[in-house]
Amino acid sequence: MTDQLLALLPAWGPWLLATTTFLSCLMLPIPASMLMLAGGALVATGDLALPAAAGGALLGAVVGDQVGFLAGRGAGRVLPRLRGRRARTMARARQKLRRNGAAAVFFSRWLFAPLGPSINVAAGALRYSHRAFTLAGVAGELVWVGLYVGLGYVFGANLEAATELASSALGLLAALAAFAVLGLWLLAAARRRGRTD
Amino acid sequence: MNTLRRLWQTNRLALIGFALAAVAVVFFAVRMLVFTIYWADPAHRAGPIEGWMTPAMLARTRHIPPEAVARALGLGRDVPRRTTLAEIAAERGVPLQALIAEILPLLEQP
DSSP, X not given: OHHHHHHHHHHHHHHHHHHHHHHHHTTOOOOHHHHHHHHHHHHHTTSSOHHHHHHHHHHHHHHHHHHHHHHHHHHHHHSOOOOHHHHHHHHHXXXXXXXXXXXXXXXXXXXTGGGHHHHHHHHHHTTOOHHHHHHHHHHHHHHHHHHHHHHHHHHTTSHHHHHHHHXXXXXXXXXXXXXXXXXXXXXXXXXXXXXXX | OHHHHHHHHHOHHHHHXXXXXHHHHHHHHHHHHHHHHHHHXXXXXSOOOOXXXXXXXXXXXXXXXXXXXXXXXXXXXXXXXXXXXXXXXXXXXXXXXXXXXXXXXXXXXX
């Protein structure tokens, strides 16, 4: 499918980019990142205009996020009310989301991109603030689109190299983030224990 | 060591996650390094010529003037710039490889 989509890209540029980023936000297996890389390469050669290519990709992603969020909100209304322990778990999740929601939404756009679609639905179902979701979402999608179109601009004619670079760099960044967060967590835990002894 | 043993008892999951994250950091750092060494070689950098590319993209990645590519492919001014190599080949009824073969002599020039 990647080859067919790539073949359509020069002629359908922004429309195709918008469609693929939209579908990828709904968890459909579409090679959106690869198309953005190729789109960046076509911008570099002057075959596509940067505002159109980046704008199309961004628009598709933002609309896709909104669809996921609103679907989650609709589902949250329809589902039966939870009782007892499950209601408490839900309340705790909601509280956590209220505190760290913006970061969760922002980073799941690009750094932990596979989590994106589920977080959209979860945020909607847990009645997370629509405005905060949209703000963090658009900021995150800007990074996502900028990253891939930018990498494509530099590397894109060699899709294999660009894909490999993007996945290695993002993988390293995600691993470093997990390393730092868990490290700080453990450090704090060790200190707390030390004090109570 | 005592601290580590205590953390193992109290925060086992976080400790396991921390170790996994450390392994992942090393893995991706090595991959990044291998990537940098491999693609630093100009011979590897250009990548294959593919059907979705436009003549302009071919010219840019191979560092040859776009006019030279247009001439080698016999493209007139009437061909829209977003026409892909695959479309040009299909219009002429030749396989993509045959079209690419027309450009190859260009690439061998210093």
